[in-house]
Amino acid sequence: MAKRSIRFGIIGLGLMGREFASAAARWMHLLELDFEPVITGICDTNPAMFEWYTTHFPTIQISTTDYHDLLGSSAIDAIYCAVPHNLHQQFYTDIIKAGKHLLGEKPFGIDQAANRAILDVIDHHPEVFVRCSSEFPFFPGAQRVFQSIKARDFGTIIEVEAGFLHSSDIDPNKPINWKRMIGINGEYGCMGDLGLHVAHMPLRAGWMPRNVRALLSNIVTERFTKDGSKVPCETWDNAVMFCEVPSDQGGTFPMTLKTYRIAPGETNTWYIHVYGTAQSIRYSTRYPKSLYTMTYKSGDRQTWNEESLGYSSAYPTITGGIFEFGFPDSILQMWAAFCDELINGRDRMRQPFYCATPHETAQHHALLTAALQSHQQVRVIPLE
Ligand SMILES: NC(=O)c1ccc[n+]([C@@H]2O[C@H](COP(=O)([O-])OP(=O)(O)OC[C@H]3O[C@@H](n4cnc5c(N)ncnc54)[C@H](O)[C@@H]3O)[C@@H](O)[C@H]2O)c1
Secondary structure (H helix, E strand, O other), X not given: OOOEEEEEEEEOOOHHHHHHHHHHHOHHHEOOOOEEEEEEEEEOOOHHHHHHHHHHOOOOOEEEOOOHHHHOOOOOOEEEEOOOHHHHHHHHHHHHHOOOEEEEOOOOOOOHHHHHHHHHHHHHOOOOXXXXXXXXXXXXXXXXXXXXXXXXXXXXXXXXXXXXXXXXXXXXXXXXXXXXXHHHHOOOOHHHHHHHHHHHHHHHOOOOOOEEEEEEEOOOOEEEOOOXXXXXXXXXXXXXXXXXXXXXXXXXXXEEEEEEOOOOOOOOEEEEEEEEOOEEEEEEOOOOOEEEEEEXXXXXXXXXXXXXXXXXXXXXXXXXXXXOOOHHHHHHHHHHHHHHHHHHOHXXXXXXXXXXXXXXXXXXXXXXXXHHHHHHHOOOEEOO
16 A cells, blocks of 8 residues: 655654654554555754664655754654653744644643644644644543443543642652752643643543632652752652533533642543543553443442453554553554544544544643642632
8 A cells, every 4th residue: 555654753752752753663554544654854952863864764865953944844744742841832833834744742832831832823824733642542441431421321420530640759869850949840840741641632532621729749858960960850750630610511620630740659640530410430551451430220240340451552463462551552552543534534534533632722721721620729720
């Protein structure tokens, strides 16, 4: 099958830049797609990052420390941009104005003002396709939760819990990096890093909170720099958001969202639990093969069922159906969704779950900004 190539530039060649590149390099993993990403340009202010890419991607034509070189290149159709949060506004708006399609990293602007500025430029460039990275909903268990959401399996929703839990920051000797600095990571702290991951599926479900009461914790208040001196570490480590969500059946239900950098024992745990009167469902990447469901009718025993999930991905792959699914697989699936929607449009995508939209990033910024106010003012903040 002839494949249509989407020529990508990558800006920011760090942790996430490599994940994207690696996904592009194993595109043959995906079956029956008539499009593929081809990496033709790379950019990072640190040229030491180039070698890994140029060694593995003979298709690269431009390696540069100035991202404008990629924006001006006719060899590039789209950009994956994975740079620190303080650069999102300038970089994303420049990319869009240059007419390059964009998959930007979250939080899609360091704060709400930056996010609004990015969305304003998007509004003026409808010809450019823009989405935000959020891969966890592509885990097979998360996809099953979403199928239940769409099928309205829950009866009356009793409660929703979603979260994203890390733990390495519990180590007081972990050196400070840009993700722990307000000037680069932003006032949101852990919420800016982890918040879209948590909010993406609830927002896609239509569960935009009516109000929020948030509690934020700064647990490790000082950290060492690489040269051994101690500096203040002012970003929020943990956040819990208690939300009231309007139900489309009338009334409201509680939704608790957690973004924790200090959750003892958790490495990269993303979860969503939906409890309902007719069905409840729980999924966590901590036990990525296990999906827990309970259906209930009057008089039934209340028994949780565990289903061992295989590799039932949104886009079919070569992987055997009983094998395990992991983080790099979710990145590959998300990339397929981005390219699919870019090439085929929302209505003709191979599967229906599209990447996080700019509008969804704006909703999550409204929530995170209200959460900051809530903690500061010790009160419930309305979102309507
Ligand atoms: N989707 C996810 O699961 C996920 C995970 C981690 C990080 N992220 C997001 O990805 C983005 C990058 O995070 P990361 O962990 O890859 O960070 P990183 O520090 O590993 O990489 C960032 C890269 O950007 C480069 N850079 C800095 N300034 C630059 C400039 N002016 N021009 C070009 N390059 C520049 C740095 O040299 C570095 O190589 C952030 O928005 C972060 O929130 C997403």
